[in-house]
Amino acid sequence: MDLTYIVFTKHLEGLDVPQLIDALQAIGVQGADLCVRDGYPVNPDNVSTALPEAARCFDDAGLCIPLVTAPGDFNRPDIDYAERYYAALGEAGVAHVKLGYWHWQPDTPYWTQLDEVRGFMEGFQALSEKYGVKTVIHNHSGASMGLNACAAMNIVKDCDPQHVGVFADPGHLSLCGEPVAMALDIVRSHLCLLALKDLVHQRPLSITQQGAPATGVVRMGQGFVDWPSVIATLKRLDFAGPVSFHSEYSGEPVESVIDLARIDVRFFTALCQEGEDHA
Numbered sequence: 001m002d003l004t005y006i007v008f009t010k011h012l013e014g015l016d017v018p019q020l021i022d023a024l025q026a027i028g029v030q031g032a033d034l035c036v037r038d039g040y041p042v043n044p045d046n047v048s049t050a051l052p053e054a055a056r057c058f059d060d061a062g063l064c065i066p067l068v069t070a071p072g073d074f075n076r077p078d079i080d081y082a083e084r085y086y087a088a089l090g091e092a093g094v095a096h097v098k099l100g101y102w103h104w105q106p107d108t109p110y111w112t113q114l115d116e117v118r119g120f121m122e123g124f125q126a127l128s129e130k131y132g133v134k135t136v137i138h139n140h141s142g143a144s145m146g147l148n149a150c151a152a153m154n155i156v157k158d159c160d161p162q163h164v165g166v167f168a169d170p171g172h173l174s175l176c177g178e179p180v181a182m183a184l185d186i187v188r189s190h191l192c193l194l195a196l197k198d199l200v201h202q203r204p205l206s207i208t209q210q211g212a213p214a215t216g217v218v219r220m221g222q223g224f225v226d227w228p229s230v231i232a233t234l235k236r237l238d239f240a241g242p243v244s245f246h247s248e249y250s251g252e253p254v255e256s257v258i259d260l261a262r263i264d265v266r267f268f269t270a271l272c273q274e275g276e277d278h279a
Helices: 017-027 047-060 082-092 110-131 149-156 170-176 180-186 227-236 254-277
Strands: 002-008 031-035 064-069 096-098 134-138 164-168 191-196 198-202 214-218 240-245
Touching: 002 017, 002 064, 002 254, 017 031, 017 047, 017 254, 031 047, 031 240, 047 064, 047 082, 064 240, 082 096, 082 110, 096 164, 110 134, 110 149, 110 164, 134 149, 134 191, 149 164, 149 180, 170 180, 170 191, 170 198, 180 227, 227 254, 240 254
Parallel strands: 002 031, 002 240, 031 064, 064 096, 096 134, 134 164, 164 191, 191 240
Antiparallel strands: 198 214
């Protein structure tokens, strides 16, 4: 498999661009899934200048930025900074941008909401075609309109896979998705990236508590993800592209996130190598 290892920089908050570069080199990856949100060194306010400059710094260090993760509410093509955001991505040579999320609302029929989301995707596809940046949606458990593979394909199936793709997340699929081999096959036509993390459902403290079970991120290999099936399926599909280590160890100091991300990389690499040895 021809994989590009990148790390989601959300949980490296507080680091400037040179420090991010140092962190990624310490983890041992090839680049960043760069979080371009408020509170980060590159954000929607400065994206036009800061993102191309960050891309140059990364390139000088032998690193890349194949993916930018947009704010969680970046889910409409008419948001006031959308055009500027995509233009900066194109100038910086970023290949993919991950959108925010749409959440199902019980007071409106699902299919009505889906039609609206599909309309938004038409606008995003136009931006992608104009600036040469593929728009991707991330399957996310809970009441997300793209919570699993079938739901994600409901959103993107009429989009051109040259411009719109699926950012598959086996962690979230393990909570509310199809078997991972089936899920990745469902989105095969639009599959372009993978998010790597492991998740569990956390039981409520009391049987009287209301609402859905909480979701918890755990170390890779300690959650619900069937990692051997993930790797076998990627090989079967001849997947080539970026895989983003999410390393969402919130509450940990940045130094610990870096250490844990390094362990995640070793875990996944060892499993890939094991698969090669048994091929």
